[in-house]
Ligand code: AHR
């Protein structure tokens with residue numbers, strides 16, 4: 085197509101030569117299904133973009149270095165117990181995140197990700213998004229920060245954490261350096277969790293308005309991932325990778341439907357958006373293996389206001405341009421470039437992403453789906469007590485159970501583990517003696533309830549196990565309130581954050597009260 089050949093003509097021969105040399109130098113000779121040789125230790129995504137003549141001007145990751153020479157901080161966490169902060173770095177130059185530093189700093193409490201540092205040297209760090217057209221739920225209308233332990237993975241066999249965006253969470257930088265403005269060319273990619281998304285507006289990463297307001301068509305250019313059909317969509321039921329160009333999530337040249345945009349939901353998903361004058365593209369693939377498919381490559385949308393573009397150069401993560409913050413997703417790494425990257429450069433980046441080795445992390449002690457279990461408290465007061473439902477009402481409670489308990493009491497403290505009703509990577513607990521009723525929170529108190537098909541009650545009944553906060557058993561994070569964990573307090577059971585506003589959020593004994601040993605079932 086003519087726009088493509090126009091771009092090719094503008095590509096500098098020296099830059100092309102540099103890319104070829106860099107790839108040759110970095111090569112192990114491994115051929116991937118993309119036909120591009122995999123980059124060896126050495127060339128990381130931003131090295132490859134630089135070699136292609138389209139350098140990174142922002143590079144964010146909580147999992148690894150995006151330059152082979154990068155040997156500094158990736159992100160900052162803040163812990164609930166005392167408000168102290170700590171930078172989390174890499175294990176070595178060009179290496180993986182030092183997740184153990186986070187685990188020890190956050191031991192016995194919970195942490196939020198306060199800063200995602202820019203590795204490009206331009207200072208384009210992402211911090212808590214301020215209020216805009218929409219207010220955030222945190223103090224002053226800011227968005228929430230991500231719970232730091234909510235998205236554990238392994239990368240190259242090393243434990244690392246993604247940035248878990250629950251609705252209300254958002255990061256932004258409205259004063260950037262080197263990000264495209266106006267109709268200038270840029271590219272971007274992000275690695276996301278294809279299984280964690282929703283239809284809210286708008287799980288975006290990329291270029292947005294510098295005043296957090298909707299400044300009209302063409303004032304944004306970001307990757308969007310999710311199953312919103314409010315503006316654009318493709319085949320199937322979603323989710324789709326689209327571009328948020330403001331007042332429109334575009335899956336192709338048309339507003340609304342574009343037949344070349346497939347539903348795509350790889351657990352680790354590479355999403356690419358790039359744009360230059362009257363030309364843009366969407367590409368995507370499986371971050372674990374294989375290449376990138378092009379979902380769109382052509383002129384700007386056939387709707388007014390998108391040519392020329394009026395990009396403003398702020399950076400957003402997890403929100404829309406006007407701070408719309410009802411979306412969900414998980415971000416592991418992403419960059420923005422200066423200049424329109426070639427497909428060959430992106431293919432080389434995808435080969436490096438494949439080689440990085442993203443994989444799911446199995447939390448030790450997680451109860452197996454289908455098993456029957458009981459959940460024993462670990463606080464010193466209460467190590468003979470178990471999580472049960474009351475017989476008089478449907479509330480959950482903590483009560484002693486022993487071999488001499490009645491069979492009714494034993495059954496009330498027994499649960500069948502099910503795949504999470506609201507997120508299959510987590511779990512739900514079905515009552516052993518009230519089949520069809522599940523443990524869920526309501527008004528932050530736990531109870532058993534029949535769960536309807538609505539998304540809210542299913543999320544209320546979904547808990548994501550992680551290592552026990554006091555080093556014993558597991559802690560059970562609420563799927564929709566990621567700073568809240570199943571906690572006993574005064575023999576009631578609640579969804580509790582560390583040091584929050586409810587009585588049951590009390591900091592005293594929080595780590596013990598939120599740690600549960602999974603035992604064999606009483607019934
Ligand atoms: O373009 C979709 C959304 O519309 C943008 O993210 C937001 O700014 C506006 O509400």
Ligand code: AHR
Nearest residue numbers: 525526527528529540544
């Ligand atoms: O438990 C907190 C909230 O309370 C639940 O998400 C909702 O179902 C109820 O309003």
